[in-house]
Amino acid sequence: MADSELSVRWPAAYNTLPKDVFYRRDVYDAELARIFYGPEWHPVAHRSEIPNKGDFKTLQIGEAPVLIVHGDDGKVRVFYNSCPHRGTQLQICARGHTKEIECPYHRWLFSLKGDLLGAPGIAEFSANFKKEDFGLRELRSGEFCGLIFATCSDAAPELTEFLKGTEDYLGKALGGDGRLTLIGYQKTIYGTNWKEYGDNEGYHPPLLHRAFRLLKWQGGKGSNGVTEHGHKVMEAEVQRPQPGFLDDHSLVEFRDTSTPPRSVIVSFWPMTTIVKHMDVINVRYAFPLSPDETEVHYAYFAHQDDSPELYEHRVRQASNLLGPSGFISLEDGAVFSRVHGGSRGLGTVAFQKGYADKPLEAPCFVAQNDEASNLVRWEHYRKSMGFARD
Ligand code: FES
Ligand SMILES: [Fe+2]
Structure with a gap:
């Protein structure tokens, strides 16, 4: 939404706020885009919630579903919890353990690193289809004292700067x-x-x-x-x-x-x-x-x-x-x-x-x-x- 479409009267006094920012739907939609999906970092898990390789957790950043996965290599990755095929949520339980990530809709299968391993009927896909282009979408993430942070935005500063x-x-x-x-x-x-x-x-x-x-x-x-x-x-x-x-x-x-x-x-x-x-x-x-x-x-x-x-x-x-x-x-x-x-x-x-x-x-x-x-x-x-x- 362009700034010109979103009009809020903000009082001149530094300590005073307009009440309509607490309930307006148009303000809320812009907050999702500019703050939650904008250049901020969000704590999404503590390592102790997913202590073992293959453990995962689901959460949201704003309204965007995210999937936090403890990989085979010990690295924790944060993905959008949305299949790159048609968008199905890949996991819906709060926490769990898995060897691979399988989408229930058409059974595309992903590694814990987010790589697409296989898809039923792949021989009949477009000639241009490349598995490398259809891995899970990963968010930038970082860790402090076991707490994992993620951001939806490339414009976010380094995590150390944010903290x-x-x-x-x-x-x-x-x-x-x-x-x-x-x-x-x-x-x-x-x-x-x-x-x-x-x-x-x-x-x-x-x-x-x-x-x-x-x-x-x-x-x-x-x-x-x-x-x-x-x-x-x-x-x-x-x-x-x-x-x-x-x-x-x-x-x-x-x-x-x-x-x-x-x-x-x-x-x-x-x-x-x-x-x-x-x-x-x-x-x-x-x-x-x-x-x-x-x-x-x-x-x-x-x-x-x-x-x-x-x-x-x-x-x-x-x-x-x-x-x-x-x-x-x-x-x-x-x-x-x-x-x-x-x-x-x-x-x-x-x-x-x-x-x-x-x-x-x-x-x-x-x-x-x-x-x-x-x-x-x-x-x-x-x-x-x-x-x-x-
Ligand atoms: S939507 Fe996930 S495999 Fe089709
Ligand atoms: Fe309180």
Whole structure:
């Protein structure tokens, strides 16, 4: 879509946003093209989700289905999950194991490297048909601490450039060295726009989340920053909960003695968030389904060196604290859909907490409970979409 066909009135004030970007279908379609299929990188798997040769996983980047395959040669490749013949989705289960990739429609067969091995009736294909031209379409991909990233765009910068400023936090959040093992997933669809989901910030936690009071448990001092590219990074001490408020408070104990008791969060632009909270190691893969729906896959991990007791503790803590039904995250899901409902109320919204009436110069740090750092990603959004300020 040409810029001239997509008109959005963007307020002049740096902290103010138009509400219609949260529900307009034409804006959403342009976001898919310019952001999700544009020059951004997206986490699609951790190596521990597909630890063995032949393991695969499916996901989406925007609405594009992708297939992540652990090859015979140990390399992880990311392909469009779409047959080069007539486009059929090659795999539809969330995770699996295979020796070759076979399309169910006309049985074309592909190697784990994506090469076309054979096709029934190939002798009757066009004289110009060459197998080499019909391999699976591969996306650019890269890896950091076991986390695999992919991009649909040749124009994306190198992955190292995209990650700049997040590396230290990402390492800590992924168990220190990325040697993880998958515990499992919780998957949900929030009734909200992907940008409302991604705008979750440091201002709301003590105000929205009753669980903190219920558990008589508070966070400690911390930092809240944003990189040049709009990724948010946070690190905070998490105090040990006071004993006695529950008969059994083992749910909120720290048992991993290899790291200090911290909460570490990396919230990548445009969507996926990596969280280490108490002993929970969590990657939240996320993608939009429409202007009104956002799907989130909460993947939970343990460390390969965990004792059986620590592993069990992580299993219990993961789904009970975070995730769509976790003590801490339950209210986020509820408020996301209320924010989206309210966005239909015309006009604008504005970030206030920590805003000093001038643009933020990223990379920078803001106060721990500020929301202003989100404005850096909003500026990145505005420029990516080609919207001019009033
Ligand atoms: S669509 Fe895949 S083999 Fe025909
Ligand atoms: Fe929250």
